[in-house]
Amino acid sequence: MEYLPLHFDLRGKPCLLVGGGEVALRRATILLRAGADVRVVAPAIDADLSALVESSGGDCRIGSYHAGDLQQVALAIAATDDEALNRQVWQDANARQLPVNVVDRADLCSFIFPSIVDRSPVLISFSSSATSPVLSRKLREKLESLIPVSYGRLAEFVGRFRDKIKQLITAAAQRRRFWEWVMDGPVAELVLAGREAEAEQLLEQSLRDRDEKTLLGEVYLVGAGPGDPDLLTSKALRLMQNADIVLYDNLVSDGILELVRRDAKRHYVGKRRADHSIDQEDLNDMLVRLAREGKRVLRLKGGDPFIFGRGGEEIETLSENRIPFQVVPGISAANGCASYAGIPLTHRDYSQSVRFVAGQLNEGSVDLNWDELIPTNQTIVFYMGLAGLADICRQLMKHGARAETPIAVISKGTTPEQRVLTGSLDTIVELANEAGIAAPVLIIVGEVVKLHEKLRWYPDRPGFE
Ligand SMILES: C[S@@+](CC[C@H](N)C(=O)[O-])C[C@H]1O[C@@H](n2cnc3c(N)ncnc32)[C@H](O)[C@@H]1O
Known part of the structure; x- marks a missing residue:
């Protein structure tokens, strides 16, 4: 481990920022989010930076840096494009044993800025030890999508009950079990769903009636x-x-x-x-x-x-x-298969509505109100229709659908095994038999199927055209 991650309390603490440009602005923003008292010094300071710092009660001094600027600060950051100046700040800070960070110079840093996933009061910070900011960014994207924004709310919620529960459940092991039940169970889920009043009620009730509720x-x-x-x-x-x-x-x-x-x-x-x-x-x-x-x-x-x-x-x-x-x-299979087959379920020119229909065989036939299912300006999606495919096509034609109405049979949609077979009501059964299509299968009927040729993007299973 090259760096020890620590979470600093900088609230109200003076922090020196040498530099007045865009990079300094980014550093000032994060310091201010942590409540630091930011002091900027540079010969020229961007208007955005000075406005941000001054509106937060910090200080901006137009002028040159000198070692005296480091007096009584908690840490120093050099964010200038003047290498000699950056090095000077580093040396002066080291002489005073102050934490120092020179932007983009890991060799001149006694600490680095981590990537942060902020679910305050929960904070997740991590770094690639200054090896790859791009990797850190990718990781951050993953963490951002995995950790719900509402986790901060959950931390605040449980924080409110901490002392009370400590008093009520004195045995540490029992208390831990209770907290696990809170975190893993319906109380946490209610908070995460934004239903805090109900969560509070359930938690209070569980405290009264512990054994039953926690079970x-x-x-x-x-x-x-x-x-x-x-x-x-x-x-x-x-x-x-x-x-x-x-x-x-x-x-x-x-x-x-x-x-x-x-x-x-x-x-x-x-x-x-x-x-x-x-x-x-x-x-x-x-x-x-x-x-x-x-x-x-x-x-x-x-x-x-x-x-x-x-x-x-x-x-x-x-x-x-x-x-x-x-x-x-x-x-649902209809959304997933249609998207992965490049078949929009509705389209301004071809289909103004879409129906999801259960197409399974019942005693040898598919029993549906076929008059309603004629695919004129609408798309019909049949679930569970593989065994009844022949009957579906026959019934649609019998009730007035044109024999050349486009139809798609999508097998194992959205998986690497996906196969998309297209044809018309009078040809698809034979095509499906020849191709040996396997379940699960979704069937789409309507003019939108014609778009598959143009909009297909997801590869069919290798070997299948
Ligand atoms: C009992 S239904 C369940 C539907 C499911 N609840 C949904 O929303 O997709 C099962 C039918 O869904 C369709 N299906 C589910 N996954 C599919 C897939 N990956 N590819 C094609 N069809 C699928 C098939 O028509 C299958 O017979």
Whole structure:
């Protein structure tokens, strides 16, 4: 470790900034955010810099730097393009054993400025030890997207209860368990969702009724999207990292399962056609039982849980049994597959509306109100339609759709296995049979399919044209 990361309290402390340009402005901004008393000295000082510093109660002196400027300051920064001057500041500061930073000269720094993810009062600071600012920036982008902005709110919330809980729960181990329950469970989730009054109520109630409350778990009904792990929402990722047990179905890809907390138990509850590994009612009961055992249960579903996902039924049972739950939407197969196939679901010239339809076979035919589904100026998206593809095409034509109406069959959309097959209502069945298309498959019918040729951008599975 080349540098020890420390968080300095600079509130009200004088800090010297030598330099009056853009770089000095950036340094002044961060010092002022930390509440420092900034003193700038330079022969010329940019108007933005002087306005910022002076409006924050700091001081700007037009003139040359001299060693006396270092008197009684907490740290010094040289941000000029005059190498000799920068070196002079470094030498003078060293002579006084003052922390010093010369911008872009790691060899003239006794401290460096880290990259910061600011979720005040939570601060995450990190550096590449002055080796690669670009790498630090990339890392910061990742952290920014992973750590919800609301974490600052959570830190403030728990800070308010710290003393009270210390008094009420005197045994350190019990207190730690209680805090873990707060951080990992419904209290923290309520705060993160902006429902602080409810969080406070729950926390107070749990303090009164500790054993029972800390034992009640929670269910996260999370949409895992259509396959590509990059399409998960950051909230989904966070809850995936929180869970004690995950119940997942067959449409959840391996790449996504890998992102679930390593030590969480995994339980497959998938429902393939004609292979119902677990009955829906049993599954609903299982969710209730696990939550009552105090588990944080991740119910991970392909796509969006509220689109042909039976998510509504699962949370109805939870609601009836007063089990806390939350629902995280996912990118549905229609959105994911259409985007990755370059087929806009609506388009000013071709389609003014879009319908999502369940196209599964029921006793040998697809039972739908076909008159409503004629794709004139609208796009029809069939989920679960692979087995019924021939019937879907036949019914649409029988009810007035033109035989040459464009249709796309998208297999394993958004994954490296994606295949997109396009044709017309009278040709697609044969094409799909020849190509040996595999489930899961999404079917899009309408003029928008014509745009695929022009707008395709995601490569089909190698070997498939
Ligand atoms: C039971 S439904 C679940 C839909 C899911 N809740 C959603 O919002 O996407 C399953 C159907 O979704 C479609 N599907 C899901 N993922 C898909 C993918 N990656 N590629 C193509 N179709 C997909 C298929 O039509 C599949 O039969």
